[in-house]
Amino acid sequence: MSVPADTFHRGPALSELREPPHGPLLDGRLRDLLGGKKIVMTGVTGFIGEQLLWKMLTDLPDTKPSVLVRRKGSADAVSRVRNLLKKKIFADLAERHGGLDGLLARVEVIEGDLPNVPALPADLDVVVHCAGDVSFDPPIDQAFTTNVVGTRVLMERMLEAVTGPDGVRTKVPHYVHISTAYTAGRRRGAIPEAGHVHGIDYEAETRAGLAMREQVEAASRMPERLTELRHQAERVHRQAGYLTTAADTERRRQEWVTAELVAAGTERARSLGWTDVYTFTKALGERVVTDLGADIEISIVRPAIVESSWLHPYPGWIEGFKMAEPLILAYGRGELPEFPASADAVIDIVPCDHVVNAILAVCATDPTPGEPEYYHVSSGARNPLTFHDIYGHIRSYFTAHPLENVSKPGAPLPEWKFPGAVSVERLLSTSERAHGLAERVISRAPRSHQTRKLARDLDLMRGRLDFWRRYHTLYNEYAQSELHFVDDNTLALTRSLDPADQGTFAFDTAGYDWTTYLEDVHCPAITASVRRMDALRKKRANRPTTFKDLTNNTAGASAVAVFDLDGTIMSTNVIEQYLWARLPDLSPLDQVVELGEVLGRLPGYLLTEQRDRGSFLRAVYRRYRGMDLAELERRVDSTMTDFILDRVSPDALRRIQEHRAAGHTTILITGAVSVLTRPLRDLFDVILAAELGVDADGRATGYLATSPLVGESRAAWLSHYASLHGVDLTRSFAYADSHSDLPMLSTVGNPVAVSPDISLMRAAQRKNWSIVEWKTKPPTPRWRLPA
Structure with missing residues (x-):
C-alpha cells in the first residue's frame, strides 16, 4: 500500500528551497520518552482529540492523559468522557482494562470550557491545545473567544499550575499548540515552518471583535431593521396570526445578527490578508502563544486539511464531515456541476492518524525554552495532489460505486472543466436568478398536486444552489491557493522515530499513494454512512410520521x-x-x-x-x-x-x-x-x-x-x-x-x-x-x- 517517497513528483520550487531542519529530534521510543508524563489536552471530543486520546491509551501505557471537557446540558464532563469511551474505537481498550470503568480510571477529567478554564493539575508536563472553532465562517466574536481568548486563558492557567506560592516556576512545561497550515493567509509560494511576520495588534483586534456582537445586536433592534424583518415575516405568516409573525420576525433578527457577525469576521480577515476569520484568529492565537510562552517550551503544529485515517485506528476512520467530504458527496449526487479551483493547484490533504502521530512525536521533543518550533503536517511538499487529480480519483470512485440517491437518476456524473472562478460564479448566479424567477411564478400558481410537485423540485434546487453558493464562498480562496508548505522539520522528526515506532507512529506523508487512499479508503468511508441513511430513508419513504395507524390507538x-x-x-x-x-x-x-x-x-x-x-x-x-x-x-x-x-x-x-x-x-x-x-x-x-x-x-x-x-x-x-x-x-x-x-x-x-x-x-x-x-x-x- 505504500510506495517510496522518491517515486512521487516533487515541486521544483520546493526541492530548491529546502533548508536544514532546525527542530529537536527524538532520542528513543515514544512510550519511554512520554512515559510517566501527564499530558493535559483540550478538544478530546473533537475529531483529532478523540483519536489522540485513543492513541495515548492504546500505545502509550505509562502516559497519563488529563482532558479538559465542558459540561453539556445535564451531562457533566465525566459523563461526556464516559460516553466518548463507549465508541467503537475504544471497545478493545475497555475490554483490556476490565470494562468501561477501568478504562475511565486511566483518564483524569477536568470540567471546564474555553475560555472558562479552571485550575489545571500542578503535575502537568505537557499541554496539548487542539480545541478551537474549526468552522471557516463563525461569528467574529465567537472566533475570537475560542481561538484567541481561549488560548490565552489556557496558557495562563498552565503557567499558574507550574508556579509555586513564592512565584517561582516549579517546572518548565511543554505547550503544544495545534493550529492550521493556513494561518499563512493569502500569501503565495513556499511557507516556511516559522512564525508568520505581521504587525497585527491581536489585543486591539480581540477587543474590536468581541465588541462587534453588542454593536450588531443594537443595529438589529433599530426600527428600520425591525420593520424590514417584520414585513418579510408577514409576507409568509400574515394569515397565521400576529404571534406566529412575531416569532418568525425574531428568528429572522437572530439570523441577521449571525450573518452580520460572520460577514464582519470575513471582511476584517480579508482586509488584513487572511482568507477568513478562522485562519485570521488562529494566526493571532499563534502570536498569543509565542508572547506568553517566552520562557517555556513551545511547539506549534500546523496540519493542512485533515481527513480520514490512513491506518489507525482503522483505515478510513473519521468523525463527522470535514472540509472535503461535503464536496465529494455533492459531486457523487450530481449536485456540483463545477468547482472554482485551478486544475493544477495543490489541495493539501493529510490523514488524521498522521496528524495525531506527529502531535505525539512533537510532545516527546524538548524544544529550547523561548524558541518556538513549528511543524507543518502536510502532503503537498513531497506527495502533491492537484485538484485535477482528486477530481479524477473521485470520479473514478463514483463511476464504479455510484450513489443511489442522486439529484437526477440516470444522469452522468458532472464533468469538471475547471473554467475558473469567474466562470463558475457566472454559472451559479445565472442559476440563482432562474430559480428566483421560477419561485415567483409558482407562488402565484393555483394550488394543485402539480404545483406542490414543482415547489418541491424548486426546494431541492434551492438546497443545491445554497450548498453550491456556501462552499463556493467558503472554499474559493482555498481552491485558488498557491501555498506550498515546507515540511522539513516534520520530515526530520518522522525520520528520527525509533525503528520500533515506525509502524505505529509513522507520519511521513509520502508513505501512501492517492489512488489507494482516495478510492479504496477515504471515499468508501465517507459514503458508507450516507448509503445506510439513503437506504433507511428509502425504506421509510412511504411511512408517515404523524399520520398514524389508529387501529390500536389507546388514547x-x-x-x-x-x-x-x-x-x-x-x-x-x-x-x-x-x-x-x-x-x-x-x-x-x-x-x-x-x-x-x-x-x-x-x-x-x-x-x-x-x-x-x-x-x-x-x-x-x-x-x-x-x-x-x-x-x-x-x-x-x-x-x-x-x-x-x-x-x-x-x-x-x-x-x-x-x-x-x-x-x-x-x-x-x-x-x-x-x-x-x-x-x-x-x-x-x-x-x-x-x-x-x-x-x-x-x-x-x-x-x-x-x-x-x-x-x-x-x-x-x-x-x-x-x-x-x-x-x-x-x-x-x-x-x-x-x-x-x-x-x-x-x-x-x-x-x-x-x-x-x-x-x-x-x-x-x-x-x-x-x-x-x-x-x-x-x-x-x-x-x-x-x-
Missing part, C-alpha cells in the same frame, strides 16, 4: 381529532358556498348579475385574504345580508345535504370514522357559516362555524354574531377546550390545508397537512409532519348549483 377520549373544512375534507371555499346559498333564490337574470358582482370583487377578496383571513370572511359574509336563515336551513336540510356530502373526500370520511372508532372526539373548525355545516353533524362531536347575525325578522344582517375562528384563534380555542375537558393534545390530531392553520397544527402532537398550500407544505417538511392528498370527485360539476 380514547383523552385525544381529539380536529379537522378544517374548506380544502381539507371538502374541495370548496366560502365564496362558492355563498353562491350555493344565494343563487337558487334568484331569477336567471339576477343570478348572472350576482355572479358578475362576485367575480368583479374577487381580486379584492383575494388580496384581503392574503392580508387577513378574518377580514376576508367578514367581507364575504356581508353578501348574506337580507337572507332568511330559517328558509336557508330548510333548503339545506331538504335539497343540499346530499349535494354537500357528495363533496366530502372519501379519504377524509374514512379518517373521521377511524377516529370515532378509536374513541376520539371529532371536531370541525371552519370559517363556513354554520347553517351549511348541518349535513356534517353526524360526523363530528363538536362543530365550530361562523354564526351569522340576524335581525328581529330572522334575516341576516351581513355581520357575524361572533368573531371567526381563524389562525391563532383556533389554536387558542383548542388549548382552552383541552384544559376544560382533560384532553391530551400531545396524543391528539389535527388536519388542515392552509398555512393560516399552522398554529393549530403546531398545538397537537400529530399534525397532518392535507393537500396543503406551498407555505404549509414547506413548513410541514421542515417539521417532519405527514403530508397527505385527499382528493374529491363530486358526481356533479363544481359549477352546478344544488337542485
Whole structure:
C-alpha cells in the first residue's frame, strides 16, 4: 500500500528551497520518552482529540492523559468522557482494562470550557491545545473567544499550575499548540515552518471583535431593521396570526445578527490578508502563544486539511464531515456541476492518524525554552495532489460505486472543466436568478398536486444552489491557493522515530499513494454512512410520521381529532358556498348579475385574504345580508345535504370514522357559516362555524354574531377546550390545508397537512409532519348549483 517517497513528483520550487531542519529530534521510543508524563489536552471530543486520546491509551501505557471537557446540558464532563469511551474505537481498550470503568480510571477529567478554564493539575508536563472553532465562517466574536481568548486563558492557567506560592516556576512545561497550515493567509509560494511576520495588534483586534456582537445586536433592534424583518415575516405568516409573525420576525433578527457577525469576521480577515476569520484568529492565537510562552517550551503544529485515517485506528476512520467530504458527496449526487479551483493547484490533504502521530512525536521533543518550533503536517511538499487529480480519483470512485440517491437518476456524473472562478460564479448566479424567477411564478400558481410537485423540485434546487453558493464562498480562496508548505522539520522528526515506532507512529506523508487512499479508503468511508441513511430513508419513504395507524390507538377520549373544512375534507371555499346559498333564490337574470358582482370583487377578496383571513370572511359574509336563515336551513336540510356530502373526500370520511372508532372526539373548525355545516353533524362531536347575525325578522344582517375562528384563534380555542375537558393534545390530531392553520397544527402532537398550500407544505417538511392528498370527485360539476 505504500510506495517510496522518491517515486512521487516533487515541486521544483520546493526541492530548491529546502533548508536544514532546525527542530529537536527524538532520542528513543515514544512510550519511554512520554512515559510517566501527564499530558493535559483540550478538544478530546473533537475529531483529532478523540483519536489522540485513543492513541495515548492504546500505545502509550505509562502516559497519563488529563482532558479538559465542558459540561453539556445535564451531562457533566465525566459523563461526556464516559460516553466518548463507549465508541467503537475504544471497545478493545475497555475490554483490556476490565470494562468501561477501568478504562475511565486511566483518564483524569477536568470540567471546564474555553475560555472558562479552571485550575489545571500542578503535575502537568505537557499541554496539548487542539480545541478551537474549526468552522471557516463563525461569528467574529465567537472566533475570537475560542481561538484567541481561549488560548490565552489556557496558557495562563498552565503557567499558574507550574508556579509555586513564592512565584517561582516549579517546572518548565511543554505547550503544544495545534493550529492550521493556513494561518499563512493569502500569501503565495513556499511557507516556511516559522512564525508568520505581521504587525497585527491581536489585543486591539480581540477587543474590536468581541465588541462587534453588542454593536450588531443594537443595529438589529433599530426600527428600520425591525420593520424590514417584520414585513418579510408577514409576507409568509400574515394569515397565521400576529404571534406566529412575531416569532418568525425574531428568528429572522437572530439570523441577521449571525450573518452580520460572520460577514464582519470575513471582511476584517480579508482586509488584513487572511482568507477568513478562522485562519485570521488562529494566526493571532499563534502570536498569543509565542508572547506568553517566552520562557517555556513551545511547539506549534500546523496540519493542512485533515481527513480520514490512513491506518489507525482503522483505515478510513473519521468523525463527522470535514472540509472535503461535503464536496465529494455533492459531486457523487450530481449536485456540483463545477468547482472554482485551478486544475493544477495543490489541495493539501493529510490523514488524521498522521496528524495525531506527529502531535505525539512533537510532545516527546524538548524544544529550547523561548524558541518556538513549528511543524507543518502536510502532503503537498513531497506527495502533491492537484485538484485535477482528486477530481479524477473521485470520479473514478463514483463511476464504479455510484450513489443511489442522486439529484437526477440516470444522469452522468458532472464533468469538471475547471473554467475558473469567474466562470463558475457566472454559472451559479445565472442559476440563482432562474430559480428566483421560477419561485415567483409558482407562488402565484393555483394550488394543485402539480404545483406542490414543482415547489418541491424548486426546494431541492434551492438546497443545491445554497450548498453550491456556501462552499463556493467558503472554499474559493482555498481552491485558488498557491501555498506550498515546507515540511522539513516534520520530515526530520518522522525520520528520527525509533525503528520500533515506525509502524505505529509513522507520519511521513509520502508513505501512501492517492489512488489507494482516495478510492479504496477515504471515499468508501465517507459514503458508507450516507448509503445506510439513503437506504433507511428509502425504506421509510412511504411511512408517515404523524399520520398514524389508529387501529390500536389507546388514547380514547383523552385525544381529539380536529379537522378544517374548506380544502381539507371538502374541495370548496366560502365564496362558492355563498353562491350555493344565494343563487337558487334568484331569477336567471339576477343570478348572472350576482355572479358578475362576485367575480368583479374577487381580486379584492383575494388580496384581503392574503392580508387577513378574518377580514376576508367578514367581507364575504356581508353578501348574506337580507337572507332568511330559517328558509336557508330548510333548503339545506331538504335539497343540499346530499349535494354537500357528495363533496366530502372519501379519504377524509374514512379518517373521521377511524377516529370515532378509536374513541376520539371529532371536531370541525371552519370559517363556513354554520347553517351549511348541518349535513356534517353526524360526523363530528363538536362543530365550530361562523354564526351569522340576524335581525328581529330572522334575516341576516351581513355581520357575524361572533368573531371567526381563524389562525391563532383556533389554536387558542383548542388549548382552552383541552384544559376544560382533560384532553391530551400531545396524543391528539389535527388536519388542515392552509398555512393560516399552522398554529393549530403546531398545538397537537400529530399534525397532518392535507393537500396543503406551498407555505404549509414547506413548513410541514421542515417539521417532519405527514403530508397527505385527499382528493374529491363530486358526481356533479363544481359549477352546478344544488337542485
